[in-house]
Amino acid sequence: MRLLLTNIRELLQVREQNIRKVSGSEMKELPSIKNAWLLIEDDKIADFGSMDNLPELNADKTIDATGKIVLPTWCDSHTHIVYAGNRELEFADRINGLSYEEIANRGGGILNSAKTLQETPEDEVYKQSSKRLEEVMKLGTGAVEIKSGYGLTEEAELKMLRVIKKLRENYDLPVKSTFLGAHAIPKEYKNDPDAYMDLVIKNILPKVAEEKLADYIDIFCEKGYFSVEDTNKLLSAAKEFGLKPKIHVNQFNAIGGVKAGVEHDALSVDHLEVMNDEDIEVLKGSNTMPVALPSCSLFLSIPYTPARKILDAELPLALATDFNPGSTPSGNMNLVVSLACIKMKMTPEEVINAATINGAYAMELSDTHGSITKGKMANFIVTKDIPSYTFLPYAFGTNSIESVYINGKIV
Numbered sequence: 001m002r003l004l005l006t007n008i009r010e011l012l013q014v015r016e017q018n019i020r021k022v023s024g025s026e027m028k029e030l031p032s033i034k035n036a037w038l039l040i041e042d043d044k045i046a047d048f049g050s051m052d053n054l055p056e057l058n059a060d061k062t063i064d065a066t067g068k069i070v071l072p073t074w075c076d077s078h079t080h081i082v083y084a085g086n087r088e089l090e091f092a093d094r095i096n097g098l099s100y101e102e103i104a105n106r107g108g109g110i111l112n113s114a115k116t117l118q119e120t121p122e123d124e125v126y127k128q129s130s131k132r133l134e135e136v137m138k139l140g141t142g143a144v145e146i147k148s149g150y151g152l153t154e155e156a157e158l159k160m161l162r163v164i165k166k167l168r169e170n171y172d173l174p175v176k177s178t179f180l181g182a183h184a185i186p187k188e189y190k191n192d193p194d195a196y197m198d199l200v201i202k203n204i205l206p207k208v209a210e211e212k213l214a215d216y217i218d219i220f221c222e223k224g225y226f227s228v229e230d231t232n233k234l235l236s237a238a239k240e241f242g243l244k245p246k247i248h249v250n251q252f253n254a255i256g257g258v259k260a261g262v263e264h265d266a267l268s269v270d271h272l273e274v275m276n277d278e279d280i281e282v283l284k285g286s287n288t289m290p291v292a293l294p295s296c297s298l299f300l301s302i303p304y305t306p307a308r309k310i311l312d313a314e315l316p317l318a319l320a321t322d323f324n325p326g327s328t329p330s331g332n333m334n335l336v337v338s339l340a341c342i343k344m345k346m347t348p349e350e351v352i353n354a355a356t357i358n359g360a361y362a363m364e365l366s367d368t369h370g371s372i373t374k375g376k377m378a379n380f381i382v383t384k385d386i387p388s389y390t391f392l393p394y395a396f397g398t399n400s401i402e403s404v405y406i407n408g409k410i411v
């Protein structure tokens with residue numbers, strides 16, 4: 001099947017195959033072709049160019065994209081899409097003045113979601129999660145990472161990871177799976193958190209690896225959750241099983257999680273709402289992608305990741321949703337890119353780079369996703385008739401997407 005799009009107002013993020021991520025000042029550039037055509041062959045990008053040089057192409061179907069912009073689908077490298085129930089009652093508590101921390105201390109928060117997850121049958125968790133996945137695909141997400149971490153028992157963590165596996169099998173977009181058993185300390189282990197770390201490292205992790213249920217390892221490295229020492233221990237153990245780290249660090253406090261991540265060659269360090277100079281220094285020259293989650297900052301009214309400080313240090317940055325029931329009940333990457341412009345002072349070019357090629361890097365997908373490149377998977381967004389790509393983040397809350405293609409098929 002050959003699908004041809006013609007008269008595209010602008011084809012964005014046109015890259016050579018060797019570009020795996022973009023950093024610092026490179027992120028100001030968004031290579032594009034104005035008045036372009038794009039040829040899709042089955043599930044791959046076959047060719048593209050300017051309408052001034054449109055060759056004779058025998059397409060099975062041609063779409064006139066006059067006035068529309070085409071760009072790669074969003075690569076959302078940090079989500080918790082698999083969960084059960086919701087936490088809207090805590091939302092009301094926060095409106096009435098309680099903090100995220102106070103709610104967690106009262107047994108709400110992650111432990112609340114863990115209780116619900118443990119009590120919900122696997123097929124029901126799948127049903128609720130697949131609905132969210134379908135929703136975000138329609139919003140332009142064409143590659144996604146999903147974490148466990150609302151199980152917090154061997155049985156429930158494996159249940160979550162099996163649901164992620166099933167989503168991967170049943171949907172066309174790439175789904176990367178991350179084991180986040182060290183997300184919070186269960187009530188029963190409150191007085192002996194080391195025993196919970198032992199359970200995660202000695203019992204659950206080997207099973208996760210044996211059943212090949214995860215691509216990556218994660219831990220919530222934060223005061224009141226897991227220490228840098230726990231982080232080092234877990235990441236070392238996970239390395240033995242070939243699981244690379246993608247970790248939660250610096251959400252509320254800078255306690256050394258970034259350094260621990262970089263020392264373990266983490267694929268990404270995520271959140272980074274609080275960043276000191278040492279955190280920036282340690283990231284320089286590393287392979288680790290910093291990932292910002294601005295819709296979490298919006299929802300919790302916490303600081304935004306200091307993007308300018310990161311980019312001005314010539315570091316790369318990716319943007320992701322953090323879709324989860326507690327801190328970010330939204331998987332909308334369009335909102336994420338708007339917030340990154342409005343609140344983090346990133347330019348439209350920078351946010352599109354951060355949400356496509358750099359997001360793909362943070363899931364080890366840059367060889368196949370994240371840009372309009374010959375041979376990459378045909379995952380792309382066709383916008384409505386809009387004046388420019390700047391209109392996408394500018395018109396926040398407006399749905400500017402007309403259609404989304406994953407593996408060459410409309411979703």
Ligand SMILES: N=CN[C@@H](CCC(=O)O)C(=O)O
Binds near residue numbers: 110325327
């Ligand atoms: N910070 C840790 N984990 C999630 C929130 C978990 C929750 O509140 O359910 C996050 O990334 O924001």
Ligand SMILES: [Zn+2]
Binds near residue numbers: 078079248
């Ligand atoms: Zn998260």
